Amino acid sequence: MTAALAVVGTALALPGPAPAMAATAAGAAAGPYVIEAENMSLTNFATDTVNHTWNGTTVDNVTYVRGASGRTSTARSTFSGTAGTYDLITRYNGMTENGVTYQLTVNSTTVDSWGTSRRYGRDHTDPVNIDTRTSSKVQLKPGDIIELTATSAGEVPRIDRITVQEHVGAPTSTLTIKSPNAALNDGFNWGKNRALAMTFYPGNPMMGHEPEWWRLKNASHPTVEPGYWGAYTNRESYYNRDISHQSDGAHAVGLDAETFHMMKTFAADADDPGQNGWPLWAHSSYGAMYYIDGTGFRELPSPFNLMTKAYKQYQWTGDRAWLDDPDLSKFYDSTMGTFLTGHEVRWNDADPAAEQPVSRKQPGEYTATFFEFPNENLVSAADSLGYQYQSMLAYSAILRARGDIAGSTTWAERAKRVRAHFESNWWDSANNRYVRGKDAAGTGYSSWGHEASFLMMLTGLGDHGPRTDGYLDFIAANDDNLNVEATSYLPEMFYQYNRPAEGWAWLKKLMADKNTYPEISFLAVSSTIDGMMGVQPDAPNDKVATVSRLTSETPWVEIDHLKVGENDLKLQHTGTTASKLTNNAGGTVNWEAQFYGTHATITVNGTPHAAQTKSLYGKTVSYVTVPVTAGAAVTATAGTPAGDTIAPTAPAGLAASGATSDSVELAWTASDDNVGVTGYNIYRGTTLVGTTTGAATRFTAMGLSPWTSYTFTVKAVDAAGNVSGASNAVTASTSGDGQRVDLSSLTWSSARSDFGSINKDKSVDGNTLKLNGTTYTKGIGTHANSTITYQLDRGYTRFRSDLGIDDEVSSNATVKFEVWGDNTKLYESPTPMTPTTATASINLDVTGVTTLTLKATDTGDGINSDHADWAGATLLN
Known part of the structure; x- marks a missing residue:
């Protein structure tokens, strides 16, 4: 007897971002419904209540249905909910890889199957061994039979419940790309779709596999919170450096709410007891401190990086929550205040020569990003200083937005002094390159430093002139052996300094390799928009700047539905001298159309305008600023407009x-x-x-x-x-005017062969007709030399057949085919056919033909293995 489903409402906590971020469900559905396994109709299952504890404290008390080792057990229930599309989430217990194989069916049709994975709990009472499986997009209607079968390969099956919840699916994005470069289009779309799939949405099949104890033992975080993966995919969590790097791509695909929640969560960590201004290194998808890393990893660039990217989100969105949220606002102030002073920074605005502007690590902390060179005992690193510099520029802008003009000016000047200090004190004249780190005695190290080397350039330190150019060459000469996460920074860095060939080479590699590390998919998007397309948002001022960094490999690119503030924009670059901005929706946006080089004029919608110039990371750009109203499109061209020489993409x-x-x-x-x-x-x-x-x-x-x-x-x-x-x-x-007749259905008037029998619908050896792997149900199988004659009596208009050596022989055969109509040769094989010759197809006019003769000849070298097929032979009357 099957058990009815219990309808559960508020008692069940469901994961996922805010509803506005979720995709529309496919079909009407209700629920969620919970099928407790002990209420199902059971075969070879018994019940078993387990008290799961962690450090002696109960974290979950579960009634399982328990199968038997080495046996097959089933649990069945009748669905009584609303018809619709659902995700079925099975919660079970196991610790041996493929120790149990589960099969989930609806009305005896398999919808999913899986094996248990390796878990590392001590036994079935350990919550570490609890796992879940999400079976997505299952169609259900009242009366459907849901059955779960457990086949044991030695491990005892244990099932807790099946949750039936409305299928939502990953968020969607209207962002699109067009270009004649298939590698770019494919890589960008892969990045967009995978980034969206990385969100913590309800029913995400990637979720629910990590040990349950880190969730169960923290009652203050009972549900999944808005966010996306910022860690290895087997860790349901996000790390502050990862999501900072992913945040630009996240905005482009529409994940603003997720980014805001995660950055706010990190900001709120900073004033927790014992944190001393540090955000945690990682949070779980439930928002709790991630159990693997806890508070034990403090990398000096991280709070500066987080603050810099939080302000960048304000530039993208114009949303003052990025400034005014209490947790974020307090984090900005403390990072620029007590955090800097706690890391030995001392300002002296009256006498800058007396100040110490470089943050230094404290005991138990790390300086550079990832690659630490522990034998060097670094206390300060160039990448950390670079992010400090960027966060100071961000703070200056934040203070200006708050109305504190004097404070803004002070921090802008301090930032300038940090960069000047770096230029004066972090140059290795002996090796003609920048220093990437210093120890407590002030000794500098300028050898290749991986992230510590290239992130100093990404953060804008350097002279933006010959020293910077030389250091970029140094990076290019040493960047071949980086891990994939490190290489994800390289496209944006090279693009930033208008080295598009190197930027595209690295971006193309990331797109082609499609590494599953979450950062890569987000960077495939942002490196295209920020890097290749050169988009520089300033939503608070209703402004956006762009500069093309295309190469000959990609003559034009169009990005559509990119959001900057309230504006929905379409941007197209053609080469490096023509750009077009369309304001799909929103208020008037001021477009700063930039082009590298010095141009006296920039033509806007056919009218020349005097161009201004400025430096962008040391490279001269010419630009004009033009308003683009809602619904309008503006084209800007540098220099004399050239004719269109770019062909369309192939249909x-x-x-x-x-x-x-x-x-x-x-x-x-x-x-x-x-x-x-x-x-x-x-x-x-x-x-x-x-x-x-x-x-x-x-x-x-x-x-x-x-x-x-x-x-x-x-x-x-x-x-x-x-x-x-x-x-x-x-x-x-094309079809025929009359009826097709299989030749094998007709009676020949005469037929002879030098070997074997001529067969209808079979080869000469009596097998299925087969030419080059294609089988035929109709046709004639014969052997050279053979002649087959039919009396058509002028009753047909076309004769069609495939010709070749049957696959039942693989060597020695050589045959030529001939078709005669009365006394006229209508067809002859142009060359002898062998077992490796491609199948020949003929379609001959036989209008008025009385006698049709088919010949297979041995070409004069003997008849050994000459198995000839008239495959699929038909006549049209």
């Missing part, structure tokens, strides 16, 4: 359908173009047979012969006459 997805005796319907996916596609050329073979105009992506090929195969391709054309490459080729066959 994709060409497909044929609706074949008649004289026509075929063709359809394809539209091409992209930097200006716009004006039409398409349609080819049959190499012959142009038609065109379309405008956006039309369908064409009917007319005037074709019945029962004939044709191959088509399509090319796109733009207004300048540039023609794309060809689409994929598609082959289509």
Whole structure:
């Protein structure tokens, strides 16, 4: 007897971000519903109550159904909830890899199966051995039978419950990319979709696998909180350095709420007892201190990095919560106050020469990012100083936004002095490069330092001139053996200094490799937008600046639905001298259209404007600022506008359908173009047979012969006459005016063969007809030399067949095929066919033919193994 489902409402805590961030559920659904295993109809299961404890304290008391070692057990229930699409989350207990195999079925149809994973609890009473499995997008209706089968390979199965909750799925994003570079498009879309899949949304199948004790033992954090992965994927957590680095990409795909919650959580750590201004190193998806690292890892760049990126989110969104939230605001003030003084920074605004502006690590702390060189005993590092510098610039801007102009000026001047101090005191003249770290005695180290080397450049330290250029060369000469997380910083760094070839080389590698480490997917997005497209947001001032960093490998790129404040923008770069900004929605945005180099004028929508110049990380850019109202598009071109020389992308997805005796319907996916596609050329073979105009992506090929195969391709054309490459080729066959007749269904008037029997619908050896791996149910199997004659009596119009050596032989055979109509040779194999020759297809006109003769000859070298097939042979009457 099956058990009815119990409907549970408030008693069940569900994970996930705010509802506004979630995707729409597929189909009506209610719930959640909880099926307690002990209430199911059980076979070979008994009940077993386990008191899970941690350090002697009860954290969960669970009634399991317990199977038997080496046996198969089942638990069944009838669904009585609302019809809809659900995720089924099975909670169970196990510790041996594949010790138990579970199969979940609905109405006897398998919807999921899995094996237990290796866990490291002491036994089944240890909460470390609790695991969950999410079976996604399961369609359920009242009366459906849900059955869970446990097959033991030695371990005792234990099942707690199945939770049936509405399927929500990962958040979605309207952000899109277009370009003629398939590697860029594919990598960007992969990054976007994987970043969205990294969120802590309800029913995320990646979640629920880590040991339960770190969640259960902290009652103050009972539910999953808004966020996304910022750690190894087997750690359901986020680390402050990771999410700081991921935050730009997160904004681009629409994860502002998640980023805000995580950064606020870290900021709130800083004034907890014993933290002394430090955010925790990591939090779990439930918002609690992550159990692996706890408070025990303090890396000096991290609070500065976190603060810098929090302010960058304000630049992206214009949301004053990034300034005014009490936890964040207090964190900014304490980081620039007691945290700096606690790390030996001393300011002297009246006498800057007397100040000590470099933060130094304290006992138990780390200085540089990741690569510490412990034998050097560093107390300060260039990457930490770089993030300190950036956080000071951010604080100056924060104070200005608060209305504290004097304080803003003070911190801006202090930041300038930090960079000047670095330039004067962190240069190794003997080796002609910057110092990446110093020990307590002031000894500097300038050898290759991995993150400590390249992050000083990313954070903007250096002279932005010959020293910086030389140091970037030094990085490029040493960056081949970095781990994947480290390399994720390289595209943005090289792009920042207008070294687009190196930026794209690293970005392309990250996109091609598609490493599963979460940071990589977010950086595939942000390195395209911030790096390649050069987007510089200033939402609080309704402003955005852009500069193209494209290479010849990517002649144009369009990013659509990028949010800057309240504006939804579309940005297109063509080469490095033309850009177009469309304000899809929102108020007027002021666009600073930048171009590298010195240009006297920049043409805006056809009108020349005098250009201004400034330095962007040491490189001269020319720019104009123009307002772009809602719904408007503005094009800016540096220097003299050149004609359009860029061809559209090749059409994709060409497909044929609706074949008649004289026509075929063709359809394809539209091409992209930097200006716009004006039409398409349609080819049959190499012959142009038609065109379309405008956006039309369908064409009917007319005037074709019945029962004939044709191959088509399509090319796109733009207004300048540039023609794309060809689409994929598609082959289509027309139908006949009459009825098809299988040749093997007719009676031949005569048939002879020098070996074996001539067989209908079988090879000469009596096997299924098979040519080059393709099997045929109809046809004639024969052997050279053979002649088969049919009396058609002028009753047919076409003869079609595939020809070749049957796959039942693999060597020695050589055959030529001939087709005769009355006394006229209609076809002869152009060369002898062997077992490795491609299948030949013939389609012959036999209108008015009285006698049809088919011959297979041995080509004069003997008949050994000459197994010849007339495969799929048909006549049209």
